[in-house]
Amino acid sequence: MEKWGKGMTGIKTFGNNETAETIIRMQNVNLVYPTGTAALKDCSLEIGKGEFVFIVGSSGSGKSTLIKTLLGELEISSGRIEVAGKDLANMTRKELPYFRRKLGVVFQEFRLLDEMNVFENVALAQRVVGVSSRERRRKNSLAMLEMVGLSKKLRAYPNELSGGEQQRVAIARAMVNRPAILLADEPTGNLDPENSWEIMKLLQDVHELGTTVLVVSHNEDIVNKMQKRVITLHKGQITSDARQGGYLQ
Amino acid sequence: MPDREVIYSEYIMVWLKQGIKSIIQNKIFSLAAIGTITACLFLLGVFYSLLTNFQHMVYNAESTVGIIVFFDENATQAQISSIGQQIKARKEVERVDYVSADEAWNRFKSEILEDQQEMVNVFGNDNPLANSSSYEVYLKDVTKQSEMVSFIESLSGVRKVNSAQEAATGFGSFNMLVGYVSVSIILLLILVSVFLIYSAVDMGINVRKDEIAIMKLIGATDLFVRLPFIVEGITMGIIGAAIPLVITGVLYDNVVRFIVSHFSVLSGWLAFVSTEEVFRVLIPLCLGIGVGIGVIGSTMSVRKHLHV
Numbered sequence: 001m002e003k004w005g006k007g008m009t010g011i012k013t014f015g016n017n018e019t020a021e022t023i024i025r026m027q028n029v030n031l032v033y034p035t036g037t038a039a040l041k042d043c044s045l046e047i048g049k050g051e052f053v054f055i056v057g058s059s060g061s062g063k064s065t066l067i068k069t070l071l072g073e074l075e076i077s078s079g080r081i082e083v084a085g086k087d088l089a090n091m092t093r094k095e096l097p098y099f100r101r102k103l104g105v106v107f108q109e110f111r112l113l114d115e116m117n118v119f120e121n122v123a124l125a126q127r128v129v130g131v132s133s134r135e136r137r138r139k140n141s142l143a144m145l146e147m148v149g150l151s152k153k154l155r156a157y158p159n160e161l162s163g164g165e166q167q168r169v170a171i172a173r174a175m176v177n178r179p180a181i182l183l184a185d186e187p188t189g190n191l192d193p194e195n196s197w198e199i200m201k202l203l204q205d206v207h208e209l210g211t212t213v214l215v216v217s218h219n220e221d222i223v224n225k226m227q228k229r230v231i232t233l234h235k236g237q238i239t240s241d242a243r244q245g246g247y248l249q
Numbered sequence: 250m251p252d253r254e255v256i257y258s259e260y261i262m263v264w265l266k267q268g269i270k271s272i273i274q275n276k277i278f279s280l281a282a283i284g285t286i287t288a289c290l291f292l293l294g295v296f297y298s299l300l301t302n303f304q305h306m307v308y309n310a311e312s313t314v315g316i317i318v319f320f321d322e323n324a325t326q327a328q329i330s331s332i333g334q335q336i337k338a339r340k341e342v343e344r345v346d347y348v349s350a351d352e353a354w355n356r357f358k359s360e361i362l363e364d365q366q367e368m369v370n371v372f373g374n375d376n377p378l379a380n381s382s383s384y385e386v387y388l389k390d391v392t393k394q395s396e397m398v399s400f401i402e403s404l405s406g407v408r409k410v411n412s413a414q415e416a417a418t419g420f421g422s423f424n425m426l427v428g429y430v431s432v433s434i435i436l437l438l439i440l441v442s443v444f445l446i447y448s449a450v451d452m453g454i455n456v457r458k459d460e461i462a463i464m465k466l467i468g469a470t471d472l473f474v475r476l477p478f479i480v481e482g483i484t485m486g487i488i489g490a491a492i493p494l495v496i497t498g499v500l501y502d503n504v505v506r507f508i509v510s511h512f513s514v515l516s517g518w519l520a521f522v523s524t525e526e527v528f529r530v531l532i533p534l535c536l537g538i539g540v541g542i543g544v545i546g547s548t549m550s551v552r553k554h555l556h557v
Contacts (some may be wrong), residue, residue: 073466097468097469097470097473098468100467100468101468105466111459111463113460113463124467125468128464128468
């Protein structure tokens with residue numbers, strides 16, 4: 001643990017006496033695009049296992065960049081990132097898919113496969129990770145679709161679903177492999193308030209199952225009402241990290 | 250069986266279906282790719298058939314270009330036999346025929362003096378070619394003729410060596426030229442096919458690049474993402490190879506039959522290679538090239554989309 005520097009113990013202690021093992025740790029992370037634009041500047045944070053955290057900030061503040069670095073989609077210029085016990089800087093290209101299987105990811109624009117129906121979209125995630133038993137894939141996918149309330153729309157195609165329903169399918173797909181961490185990049189960005197709350201409720205359910213949830217959002221209302229930990233980014237820098245905080249004005 | 254193997258064997262059918270589906274969905278590009286492979290492999294088939302038959306005919310012609318070895322007037326039968334054995338021992342020699350003086354005279358009479366019986370009668374029972382017994386040496390490779398002539402000339406008991414050096418060199422050079430030109434054209438056609446497969450699969454991938462990105466983000470390995478596209482490329486390659494094989498097969502059979510029946514006067518020179526013999530090479534060659542083009546084209550086009 002010493003390699004992470006002074007004071008980094010690997011055990012995160014929260015203000016409300018809750019303790020948890022650190023599952024995401026960023027230390028002095030910088031990310032500079034080839035154009036010279038600095039997207040992340042000296043970012044350090046620790047997120048404990050089982051936490052629910054909002055990442056907020058204005059457009060271009062580096063929220064989505066931060067999610068992409070956690071997914072291994074973008075390589076950082078300096079600093080260190082450890083996610084689910086994996087040091088991303090030392091990870092090989094071959095290790096990347098196996099690392100990503102520990103994460104679930106939900107996007108603003110849902111990113112479902114239009115040619116696959118609801119069930120196939122969810123089962124795809126099981127196929128990708130190599131669940132060999134067809135029956136097990138079926139059972140897991142159905143259980144997850146039951147959880148998100150879409151067990152009656154298994155054969156429907158994405159274009160036959162509402163935005164809220166599509167996001168539910170995306171959450172089912174992200175969760176079907178029981179990842180340790182769920183990364184949601186503006187999951188309510190394309191939804192009306194009613195559907196947005198439905199999705200947040202669902203993410204809360206996922207969190208209650210023990211999953212660490214990281215939600216990028218700029219929905220002030222949701223962030224304020226959820227009363228979760230809020231990390232604020234501004235121009236690539238972490239400007240605040242508030243326990244049970246709200247969206248900073 | 251490990252999980253991954255089960256998954257791959259189970260998904261071959263899924264990938265095949267997906268590949269065929271993708272070919273149908275991108276039918277214009279797929280048809281262009283299949284069409285080009287078909288055209289290229291058809292040309293390859295035609296070139297190969299022509300080349301094989303040409304080489305076969307050249308080989309037949311080559312075998313008629315022999316070296317004639319005459320012996321010293323006082324050469325003994327033992328010496329002549331020894332010369333024959335030394336020539337036969339050379340690996341480039343196909344066969345050696347001994348032509349006695351009587352045989353030479355009889356051949357001359359029938360071939361050259363056929364219409365000049367009075368000339369033949371002048372000689373009566375004498376053999377004007379009494380000292381012209383010889384060996385006729387036929388080579389496996391006519392280009393080795395000059396080398397062989399020098400060797401024979403160096404043997405003791407040899408008076409004279411006759412050879413058709415120009416004909417031999419001409420056959421050899423022409424044969425090589427046809428080979429080089431054919432190989433160059435075939436290689437060019439293969440490159441065009443690879444490019445077209447690449448373009449066809451690339452079009453399909455551009456439509457599906459979001460799918461690739463999603464699969465990568467949910468933990469798919471490069472191989473898992475790549476395989477359906479490779480299957481698609483192979484399927485196009487196999488279809489593109491099967492069509493020209495059938496066309497060439499039917500065409501070859503009919504053309505040979507037509508030539509043999511309509512140009513029987515040339516039957517001595519036009520010795521065709523059998524359909525079975527041509528296709529024993531052409532089938533694996535075309536299928537191999539078709540599959541190869543499919544694998545190379547699709548692998549190249551998928552690679553750039555895998556960095557997610």
